[in-house]
Amino acid sequence: MYHYDRKGPKRGVAFYSYSAEFGLTKTLEDCFEDTYDMGAHGIEILANTHIENYPYPSDAWVENWFHLCDKYEVVPVEYGHWIDSHVIRGRELTTEESIEMLERDIRLANRLGFTVMRTKMPVINGKLEPVKNWREIIKGALPLAERMNVRMCPEIHTPSNLNGEMVRDYVDFIKETGTKNFGLNIDFSVFRTGFEEGQYRSPDYQANTPEDLIPLLPYVYCCHAKFIHMSDDFEETTIPYPAIVKVMQDYGWDGYLLSEYEGADKYDDGYEVGQTLRKQHIMLKRLLGD
Amino acid sequence: MEKQVIQSVGFRNTVENGAVIGFQFKIRLPYYRGVYLSQLMPGTLYVDGERIEKEDIVWYFKGQDYTLEEMRTDWKTHWNPTECAVLKVKKPGGLQQGYHDLKYGFCFTSSYMPPIMQDKLDPDQESFVFMPEFGKHVNERRLLIV
Numbered sequence: 001m002y003h004y005d006r007k008g009p010k011r012g013v014a015f016y017s018y019s020a021e022f023g024l025t026k027t028l029e030d031c032f033e034d035t036y037d038m039g040a041h042g043i044e045i046l047a048n049t050h051i052e053n054y055p056y057p058s059d060a061w062v063e064n065w066f067h068l069c070d071k072y073e074v075v076p077v078e079y080g081h082w083i084d085s086h087v088i089r090g091r092e093l094t095t096e097e098s099i100e101m102l103e104r105d106i107r108l109a110n111r112l113g114f115t116v117m118r119t120k121m122p123v124i125n126g127k128l129e130p131v132k133n134w135r136e137i138i139k140g141a142l143p144l145a146e147r148m149n150v151r152m153c154p155e156i157h158t159p160s161n162l163n164g165e166m167v168r169d170y171v172d173f174i175k176e177t178g179t180k181n182f183g184l185n186i187d188f189s190v191f192r193t194g195f196e197e198g199q200y201r202s203p204d205y206q207a208n209t210p211e212d213l214i215p216l217l218p219y220v221y222c223c224h225a226k227f228i229h230m231s232d233d234f235e236e237t238t239i240p241y242p243a244i245v246k247v248m249q250d251y252g253w254d255g256y257l258l259s260e261y262e263g264a265d266k267y268d269d270g271y272e273v274g275q276t277l278r279k280q281h282i283m284l285k286r287l288l289g290d
Numbered sequence: 291m292e293k294q295v296i297q298s299v300g301f302r303n304t305v306e307n308g309a310v311i312g313f314q315f316k317i318r319l320p321y322y323r324g325v326y327l328s329q330l331m332p333g334t335l336y337v338d339g340e341r342i343e344k345e346d347i348v349w350y351f352k353g354q355d356y357t358l359e360e361m362r363t364d365w366k367t368h369w370n371p372t373e374c375a376v377l378k379v380k381k382p383g384g385l386q387q388g389y390h391d392l393k394y395g396f397c398f399t400s401s402y403m404p405p406i407m408q409d410k411l412d413p414d415q416e417s418f419v420f421m422p423e424f425g426k427h428v429n430e431r432r433l434l435i436v
Binding site (some may be wrong): 022082083086123 | 323
């Protein structure tokens with residue numbers, strides 16, 4: 001299996017970015033090749049999207065998966081999945097049913113060589129607070145996560161704040177349990193300072209500073225390198241990337257920055273998200289010096 | 291797969307024991323991730339303006355038929371966004387040769403969206419705010435039966 005030995009922040013691609021093209025004009029292999037073109041070595045997939053016949057892929061599919069990782073020098077970094085406990089109308093899944101669903105994903109993540117999971121929990125309100133029993137669900141799956149060597153990471157995404165209650169609850173949980181198998185994925189949308197006229201900004205949103213990351217870094221196993229607008233001279237105009245990367249390097253953080261492009265314009269006819277990703281990777285390559 | 295939700299391939303009359311018993315067409319999931327069948331909210335189909343209720347449409351995935359009732363509680367069967375679902379409609383004699391206007395609405399719930407937004411979902415009406423990654427609920431297409 002391919003290994004990438006570089007230490008510190010590393011470049012990767014979240015295949016979510018290809019949402020508008022995947023299955024229509026791009027195959028899974030195209031996403032791998034595009035990543036290879038950019039010289040990035042890590043990927044995040046969405047289990048429910050990119051795994052054929054999820055959650056029960058065939059052995060042949062899994063074999064081809066490892067073939068693609070080797071061919072395009074890619075490390076399977078983050079396995080995106082959902083604890084879909086609001087999957088039926090009328091009732092929430094029980095804690096046991098949710099654990100069963102989560103454990104199935106842990107096994108599959110491990111089978112595909114992933115070590116981090118972007119564990120999306122069902123939310124109960126507009127502040128994106130997770131279901132009340134999230135601690136029980138995670139605790140129930142921790143022993144298996146440990147055996148399978150994966151870290152379950154909820155994503156901290158705008159309008160959530162790094163200094164907010166939700167993050168505090170997650171960090172308290174990590175401290176109380178002492179677990180190394182639950183952590184955080186920081187989405188860089190929390191650092192966004194640039195908003196143009198007419199762009200949506202949640203009334204609950206307050207931008208974090210790059211320094212707000214420092215106390216959380218020991219629990220961060222992965223980041224979504226969210227970007228909104230890349231200028232033609234390859235700078236992100238809304239998120240302070242140089243300062244964020246500097247904090248991560250100065251504090252010795254080791255992990256992948258997975259490019260995630262969420263802009264709705266990627267659904268426009270003729271839009272090629274690969275070109276947008278490449279713009280960001282020129283910036284990241286310069287900042288990281290790789 | 292075609293970019294449009296209602297696919298041109300797969301639209302035909304269905305024959306059983308030599309008799310035309312109805313018609314079928316294929317749709318793709320206009321969402322960036324797959325869904326469990328219980329997340330689906332099928333709506334109404336209009337063929338040349340004629341209304342066909344959601345209860346009268348059978349969905350077909352991975353070699354198996356599912357009624358609306360069966361789908362409601364099935365949170366184990368997963369519909370991947372790279373496969374099409376086949377929608378089967380009973381109509382003795384099927385559709386006439388020539389053009390037909392199909393209009394079909396469906397949508398799906400998402401665990402990570404605030405419940406208040408989920409409660410207002412209507413398969414036959416677009417959401418208040420259109421988000422391209424959830425697709426449009428109601429899709430139309432004019433297709434030929436041979």
